[in-house]
Amino acid sequence: MGAAMEYMATDGRVPLRALRGSDVSGIVTGFINLWRGVLTKSEFAAGCATAGVTMSGESETVRAAARKAFEVWIEDLTELLEAAGVDPSKAADFAWMLFASTEGALVFARAEHSMRALDLVERQLLGLGGTLV
Numbered sequence: 001m002g003a004a005m006e007y008m009a010t011d012g013r014v015p016l017r018a019l020r021g022s023d024v025s026g027i028v029t030g031f032i033n034l035w036r037g038v039l040t041k042s043e044f045a046a047g048c049a050t051a052g053v054t055m056s057g058e059s060e061t062v063r064a065a066a067r068k069a070f071e072v073w074i075e076d077l078t079e080l081l082e083a084a085g086v087d088p089s090k091a092a093d094f095a096w097m098l099f100a101s102t103e104g105a106l107v108f109a110r111a112e113h114s115m116r117a118l119d120l121v122e123r124q125l126l127g128l129g130g131t132l133v
Contacts, residue, residue: 024129085133
């Protein structure tokens, strides 16, 4: 499990980095589409491995690795949002909101075998994101 968390904190971030140069709506949609792809390819069997490890009650070492993976993804989202013109004082909060909302939506999507939760989260975050620049 530690190797999987290390991957998410390093090479697993490549698709996220591909969102560089996007505006806020492109970042929101692009981030959510990353997870739509995971769900579609796995027929709703896979979600976020980092969240799974965190919830499974593994060792503190594994949870620490998961925490690091979450932190670097949120840092990346924050940097993307700042580059898109979001004030730094708002970018970090919105990055957390985007990440946490999407993680919750993934749980519902897997349970329902539906993109409904991701669609709802995307619509709401696009509306909120539109007020940030």
